[in-house]
Amino acid sequence: MNLLRSATLLRHLALTLLAGFALYLLSLELDPFRNFQLATVAAYLCATAGLTVLTGLSGQLSLGHGALMAVGAYTVALCQNTLAEHDVTGNGVLPLSLLAGVLVTMAAGFVIGLAAARLRGPYLAGVTLAVAVAVPAATVTFDELFNSEQGLGVYVEPPPLSLGPYFPNERWQAWIALLGALLTMLLLANLVRGRFGRTLRAVRDDEVAARLSGIDVARAQVQAFVVSAAGAGLGGGLLAVLAQSVSPGAFSLTLSLFLLMAVVIGGLGSLSGAVWGALLLVALPDLAHQVSSGLVASSPAAAQRLEGNLPLLVFGLTLIVVMIAMPGGVQGLLHRVTGWARRRLPSR
Amino acid sequence: MDRFVFLTFDGLSKGAVLAAFALALVLIWRAARIVNFAQGAMAVAAAYAAYTVTTATGSYWLGLLAALVGGLLLGALVERAVMRFVDHRSPLAEVIVALGLVLVVQAALGMVYGNEFRAAAAPFSRTALEVGGVPLLSRYDLFVFGAVLLVLLGLALLFTRTGVGLRMRAAAFAPEVSRLLGVNVGGMLTLGWALASAVGALAAMLVLPTELGLHPHAMDLVFVSAFTAAVVGGLDSPPGAVVGGLSVGLILSYVSGYLGSDVTPMAVLALLLVVLLVRPGGLFAATVARQA
Numbered sequence: 001m002n003l004l005r006s007a008t009l010l011r012h013l014a015l016t017l018l019a020g021f022a023l024y025l026l027s028l029e030l031d032p033f034r035n036f037q038l039a040t041v042a043a044y045l046c047a048t049a050g051l052t053v054l055t056g057l058s059g060q061l062s063l064g065h066g067a068l069m070a071v072g073a074y075t076v077a078l079c080q081n082t083l084a085e086h087d088v089t090g091n092g093v094l095p096l097s098l099l100a101g102v103l104v105t106m107a108a109g110f111v112i113g114l115a116a117a118r119l120r121g122p123y124l125a126g127v128t129l130a131v132a133v134a135v136p137a138a139t140v141t142f143d144e145l146f147n148s149e150q151g152l153g154v155y156v157e158p159p160p161l162s163l164g165p166y167f168p169n170e171r172w173q174a175w176i177a178l179l180g181a182l183l184t185m186l187l188l189a190n191l192v193r194g195r196f197g198r199t200l201r202a203v204r205d206d207e208v209a210a211r212l213s214g215i216d217v218a219r220a221q222v223q224a225f226v227v228s229a230a231g232a233g234l235g236g237g238l239l240a241v242l243a244q245s246v247s248p249g250a251f252s253l254t255l256s257l258f259l260l261m262a263v264v265i266g267g268l269g270s271l272s273g274a275v276w277g278a279l280l281l282v283a284l285p286d287l288a289h290q291v292s293s294g295l296v297a298s299s300p301a302a303a304q305r306l307e308g309n310l311p312l313l314v315f316g317l318t319l320i321v322v323m324i325a326m327p328g329g330v331q332g333l334l335h336r337v338t339g340w341a342r343r344r345l346p347s348r
Numbered sequence: 349m350d351r352f353v354f355l356t357f358d359g360l361s362k363g364a365v366l367a368a369f370a371l372a373l374v375l376i377w378r379a380a381r382i383v384n385f386a387q388g389a390m391a392v393a394a395a396y397a398a399y400t401v402t403t404a405t406g407s408y409w410l411g412l413l414a415a416l417v418g419g420l421l422l423g424a425l426v427e428r429a430v431m432r433f434v435d436h437r438s439p440l441a442e443v444i445v446a447l448g449l450v451l452v453v454q455a456a457l458g459m460v461y462g463n464e465f466r467a468a469a470a471p472f473s474r475t476a477l478e479v480g481g482v483p484l485l486s487r488y489d490l491f492v493f494g495a496v497l498l499v500l501l502g503l504a505l506l507f508t509r510t511g512v513g514l515r516m517r518a519a520a521f522a523p524e525v526s527r528l529l530g531v532n533v534g535g536m537l538t539l540g541w542a543l544a545s546a547v548g549a550l551a552a553m554l555v556l557p558t559e560l561g562l563h564p565h566a567m568d569l570v571f572v573s574a575f576t577a578a579v580v581g582g583l584d585s586p587p588g589a590v591v592g593g594l595s596v597g598l599i600l601s602y603v604s605g606y607l608g609s610d611v612t613p614m615a616v617l618a619l620l621l622v623v624l625l626v627r628p629g630g631l632f633a634a635t636v637a638r639q640a
Binding site: 055059061063115118119120121122123125126127129130131133134137138140141253254257260261264268301305306308309310311312313315316317318319320323324327 | 382383385430433434435438439440441443444445447448449450451452453454455456458459462463565568569572575576579608610611612613614616617620621624625628
């Protein structure tokens with residue numbers, strides 16, 4: 001027990017394996033639709049975890065993470081399709097494509113990060129907002145490559161035959177996405193706990209003090225952007241694999257705002273907060289669907305309008321209320337509640 | 349050559365609208381040190397109010413009036429009900445809350461009006477008048493120039509020649525001292541938001557007939573362009589916003605005229621990056637000491 005407490009890597013590894021085993025059991029129990037939702041949560045988690053490291057730890061706001069996810073998604077799509085055209089198939093192909101997606105997104109993150117390291121506050125928000133608007137438009141400009149608004153189909157191999165002929169595809173997708181998410185969480189948890197995380201926190205809290213203690217502020221900020229972009233790239237790539245298609249509409253400005261909302265509501269800067277956020281991103285639209293189908297609307301068109309916009313309204317209101325009333329988000333609330341309980345309950 | 353002349357005038361007309369919208373951003377920035385990322389969504393909401401009034405009464409001018417009044421009220425409401433309660437110590441909080449407002453406004457509009465494009469009426473003909481065989485400006489462009497000029501003059505008069513303008517400036521630059529001297533600082537802040545939001549609403553009314561029409565997301569790209577214009581001008585300077593707006597309008601008009609309209613968003617991004625990296629304070633930055 002003491003060993004687990006002292007060795008961060010070992011503890012995180014044990015936690016990850018435990019979570020992986022629990023999720024494996026869960027995926028066996030769930031029906032295909034729930035498994036697909038689980039996979040979507042895992043894909044979003046990669047992106048929200050990356051964003052929370054950037055915005056929560058290094059204090060840089062990015063409204064462009066939806067666009068970075070698009071970079072990852074399109075890279076994975078192009079890789080998968082090109083490899084399939086050349087008859088390169090097998091189990092190693094998908095990880096290779098995802099890796100390519102992550103690397104390309106990291107390169108994009110590096111470029112944005114270089115600019116971002118010189119910008120603060122609303123200026124940075126404005127530039128990343130422009131990125132979020134420009135990237136979907138780029139798919140129309142280079143339409144021979146990206147096929148404009150229709151987007152691309154993504155070739156994904158069916159689950160391997162060794163799993164049996166009736167193995168549900170959704171469970172296979174959930175496994176792929178969960179593996180990616182767990183890996184992301186493990187790596188990020190270690191990074192955040194270590195020197196890198198401390199450096200970022202120092203930069204966020206006081207740039208001058210950080211510089212005085214020998215930290216290269218610009219370098220730390222660019223690194224934060226690259227790490228964060230890697231998460232977004234993997235998340236985008238996984239989403240492309242899950243949907244088996246990519247289109248600019250799926251990576252609009254709204255997605256970027258959703259990601260930001262998720263990490264703020266979950267609790268800025270905490271990886272467990274990113275989990276809450278990713279869960280919320282999938283659960284809220286589902287909930288809104290149930291609520292609006294329960295309501296009696298005057299016409300089918302009105303019902304459709306209500307269903308499409310209700311999650312947005314709830315997200316926006318929650319974002320404002322959380323930001324004003326409980327800046328710590330869900331994770332901050334939990335922290336307060338457990339702290340309160342610990343004080344109240346008699347210690348053993 | 350004809351094309352170049354046409355694009356120049358078209359760009360100036362677009363630029364005038366961007367200047368008005370950038371001016372709205374500058375107004376709030378000067379009053380509260382906040383870049384109002386919800387400006388575009390708020391302006392679209394005012395434009396939808398105009399749409400409702402215009403379809404009900406058949407008069408464009410009543411609609412325009414409704415947009416301006418709606419803008420004033422919405423701006424005051426946002427400041428009183430939301431922005432006043434945001435923690436101003438963290439620069440992230442204001443931006444995030446404004447983005448929450450964007451989601452709320454766009455969702456509410458989508459629920460009431462639906463997410464399809466609706467035609468935005470123009471009060472004058474948009475066919476260009478020809479001078480010596482070259483199509484130059486339409487009557488509508490002239491209306492745009494006139495309206496923006498009127499707003500500029502009105503704001504300049506308000507801020508330099510009236511007591512309210514003086515109090516607003518005082519409240520923005522030295523809130524504590526102004527409060528001691530009896531200025532209602534909170535009220536001035538509300539007034540600033542209301543004015544900015546009304547200017548934004550006017551800009552939306554002017555730009556929407558020249559674009560695809562009314563849509564909850566119609567101002568997204570306009571907002572980014574106007575933000576670029578405000579940054580070119582230095583965020584702090586009203587004349588800078590006007591010059592920035594006109595130059596961004598011209599550049600975008602040339603880009604979309606010669607390279608295609610779908611390149612515009614990337615051109616905006618490139619322009620914004622170049623300006624921020626080469627001259628982060630903007631071309632007209634005067635007050636270096638006051639940084640957010």
